[in-house]
Amino acid sequence: MEEKRREGLLEEKRLFFPPLEFRSKAVIQNSEVHELARDREKYWGEQGERLHWFKPWDKVLEWNPPFAKWFVGGKLNAAYNCLDRHLEGARRNKAALIFEGELGDRRVLTYQDLQREVSQFANVLKSFGVEKGDRVTIYMPMIPEAVIAMLSCARIGAAHCVVFGGFSSDALKDRILDAQAKVVVTSDGSYRRGNIIPLKESVDQALRGVSCVEKVVVIQRTGHPVDMKAERDVWYHEVIRNVTHLCPAEPMEADDMLFILYTSGTTGKPKGVVHTVGGYMVGVSTTHEWVFDIKDEDVYWCTADVGWITGHSYLVYGPLSNGATVVMYEGAPDYPEKDRYWEIIEKYRVTILYTAPTAIRTFMKWGENYPAGRDLSSLRLLGSVGEPINPEAWMWYYKHIGGEHCPIVDTWWQTETGMIMMTPVPGITPLKPGSCTTPFPGVCVEIVDPSGKPVPKGEGGYLVVCEPWPAMLKTVYGDDKRYVDTYWSDIPGAYFTGDEAKWDEDGYFWIIGRADDVINVSGHRIGTAEVESALVDHPSVAEAACVGKTHDIKGQSVFAFVSVKEGIEIGDQLINELKSHVVMKIGSLARPDDVFLTAELPKTRSGKIMRRLLKDIAEGRAMGDTTTLADATVINFLKKNIDAHK
Numbered sequence: 001m002e003e004k005r006r007e008g009l010l011e012e013k014r015l016f017f018p019p020l021e022f023r024s025k026a027v028i029q030n031s032e033v034h035e036l037a038r039d040r041e042k043y044w045g046e047q048g049e050r051l052h053w054f055k056p057w058d059k060v061l062e063w064n065p066p067f068a069k070w071f072v073g074g075k076l077n078a079a080y081n082c083l084d085r086h087l088e089g090a091r092r093n094k095a096a097l098i099f100e101g102e103l104g105d106r107r108v109l110t111y112q113d114l115q116r117e118v119s120q121f122a123n124v125l126k127s128f129g130v131e132k133g134d135r136v137t138i139y140m141p142m143i144p145e146a147v148i149a150m151l152s153c154a155r156i157g158a159a160h161c162v163v164f165g166g167f168s169s170d171a172l173k174d175r176i177l178d179a180q181a182k183v184v185v186t187s188d189g190s191y192r193r194g195n196i197i198p199l200k201e202s203v204d205q206a207l208r209g210v211s212c213v214e215k216v217v218v219i220q221r222t223g224h225p226v227d228m229k230a231e232r233d234v235w236y237h238e239v240i241r242n243v244t245h246l247c248p249a250e251p252m253e254a255d256d257m258l259f260i261l262y263t264s265g266t267t268g269k270p271k272g273v274v275h276t277v278g279g280y281m282v283g284v285s286t287t288h289e290w291v292f293d294i295k296d297e298d299v300y301w302c303t304a305d306v307g308w309i310t311g312h313s314y315l316v317y318g319p320l321s322n323g324a325t326v327v328m329y330e331g332a333p334d335y336p337e338k339d340r341y342w343e344i345i346e347k348y349r350v351t352i353l354y355t356a357p358t359a360i361r362t363f364m365k366w367g368e369n370y371p372a373g374r375d376l377s378s379l380r381l382l383g384s385v386g387e388p389i390n391p392e393a394w395m396w397y398y399k400h401i402g403g404e405h406c407p408i409v410d411t412w413w414q415t416e417t418g419m420i421m422m423t424p425v426p427g428i429t430p431l432k433p434g435s436c437t438t439p440f441p442g443v444c445v446e447i448v449d450p451s452g453k454p455v456p457k458g459e460g461g462y463l464v465v466c467e468p469w470p471a472m473l474k475t476v477y478g479d480d481k482r483y484v485d486t487y488w489s490d491i492p493g494a495y496f497t498g499d500e501a502k503w504d505e506d507g508y509f510w511i512i513g514r515a516d517d518v519i520n521v522s523g524h525r526i527g528t529a530e531v532e533s534a535l536v537d538h539p540s541v542a543e544a545a546c547v548g549k550t551h552d553i554k555g556q557s558v559f560a561f562v563s564v565k566e567g568i569e570i571g572d573q574l575i576n577e578l579k580s581h582v583v584m585k586i587g588s589l590a591r592p593d594d595v596f597l598t599a600e601l602p603k604t605r606s607g608k609i610m611r612r613l614l615k616d617i618a619e620g621r622a623m624g625d626t627t628t629l630a631d632a633t634v635i636n637f638l639k640k641n642i643d644a645h646k
């Protein structure tokens with residue numbers, strides 16, 4: 001198989017060129033697209049033409065730093081662009097959504113089906129008094145009605161605020177109150193590993209003492225008994241019956257709000273990120289087509305939940321605006337067996353898969369026999385998002401899922417950026433495992449020092465976006481000051497992403513980690529991603545998370561939390577081996593003083609490792625906000641055991 005690996009993350013030298021077969025059919029074959037997009041306003045203006053506008057814009061960009069208005073004067077509707085526009089031609093009866101339930105049930109909605117049901121539900125919302133500019137909270141499982149509810153809001157100009165169905169009632173309450181939602185859309189429950197999660201119960205708890213919500217619409221999914229509060233609560237299937245499916249799409253100003261979405265809360269209190277209709281739609285539609293090389297015959301599967309930005313941009317608005325066929329799966333990857341994803345790919349002949357490193361590392365842990373037992377030959381392109389993908393995981397994905405013939409697009413972006421910002425363009429960009437390669441055409445990303453000066457190639461610093469981009473957040477909901485303070489105050493004249501990165505001699509970008517997480521050992525800045533990749537490279541390791549621990553002499557030392565693959569024996573010998581492995585891959589500077597072996601690492605509900613809490617544990621102090629954790633038992637276990645060691 002692959003040659004012996006010798007270097008650390010930032011010296012990864014393997015290059016993978018787009019296969020000829022792929023390149024010759026790719027949507028983008030011209031390797032000069034980045035050059036051609038140098039005139040950003042002209043480029044984005046051209047991309048704007050891909051949408052349907054009720055009224056054309058007068059000006060592509062109005063920039064009063066740090067507030068931008070894109071496609072000024074233009075009017076459009078996001079739902080119209082995702083649905084109605086496709087009804088005139090051959091896409092009318094094309095599958096828009098292929099839904100697979102956890103229990104194996106399935107439902108296919110064509111573009112026409114989806115347009116009708118969205119229009120009906122939009123009329124229902126109107127009948128409840130929902131108007132343009134109002135907010136609707138959506139707290140749902142991954143079922144088609146979640147998409148229908150989102151697009152229904154978009155159709156009438158109400159802003160949706162999707163809250164991930166795995167969040168607790170407290171987290172839901174905070175978000176309902178912050179958005180001052182008028183309506184909540186939920187379901188009686190959701191399936192997870194064969195169990196029922198009672199979503200409606202959480203809504204009932206969340207709404208105690210809340211006065212802004214006038215109606216709760218409940219979708220019947222599981223048949224789990226629920227309390228229906230008279231006047232307030234209604235069943236979806238009852239209110240939608242006999243409602244007309246004629247509902248004109250509201251012409252929205254390009255700069256009007258499309259939705260509010262709260263960030264994952266990996267680093268602290270979530271922020272209500274506001275996205276607008278025009279710029280956002282142009283940004284996600286363009287990137288979805290170019291990055292995923294989307295063609296009419298593709299079967300595209302994005303595994304992200306609609307509760308995250310990836311679900312918004314690349315399960316709903318990007319693919320539907322491009323008329324794609326989208327697979328939507330409700331449940332867990334290991335239900336009923338650990339090959340469920342591969343079974344779905346085999347069943348629907350999925351051609352493009354977009355998922356997260358946390359999932360890939362989990363599949364690695366389970367072993368390659370699961371994918372090997374299924375026919376994955378339909379796949380032609382793979383994507384990754386959410387965290388840095390360690391070269392080891394990249395190689396596994398490439399080999400065991402992509403059969404060594406699918407390019408991998410490692411896409412760097414954020415809730416705030418709305419759209420993919422750094423990524424390979426798969427027909428033209430040579431790939432390096434672990435690098436998100438270069439900025440998307442028309443996007444200006446730089447690595448700078450604290451004064452805002454770009455660092456030379458080969459060096460690292462703060463990752464910033466130096467020019468406005470179409471899908472950029474408009475503000476933090478109801479808090480322009482927080483918008484300015486959080487994103488536009490650290491680095492002069494630029495949007496600060498909160499991440500650190502390096503670029504190499506070829507101008508490829510490598511994410512080092514969150515700026516707050518970077519470890520400073522004797523004055524050397526060591527990236528969490530780099531040490532973690534070195535650890536994951538060891539054959540016994542499944543996942544790793546590193547944090548800095550205060551050290552009298554060095555300032556900080558590396559503290560590593562490591563989970564091992566199934567069946568691996570743990571003990572001091574392995575710990576010593578891991579320390580030496582890091583020294584071999586990176587150097588003695590990065591050698592962890594502490595290595596703690598554990599079965600699981602604490603993650604956010606979006607699947608990201610929560611280093612902030614691990615840092616609290618390593619430092620032996622009280623833990624910060626834990627509300628966005630997926631499973632609090634993991635962190636409590638760690639804390640207890642580490643305290644016992646001391």
Ligand code: ATP
Pocket residue numbers: 263264265266267268269270271309384385386387388389410411412413414415416436497498499511513514606608
């Ligand atoms: P919060 O901002 O509330 O702490 P969050 O940053 O985890 O939460 P998201 O907007 O979902 O919320 O995640 C964006 C972050 O995820 C990026 O800033 C980056 O740290 C990480 N990320 C996303 N994609 C990639 C990628 N391809 N490579 C490396 N890191 C990535």
Ligand code: MG
Pocket residue numbers: 263414498
């Ligand atoms: Mg963030």
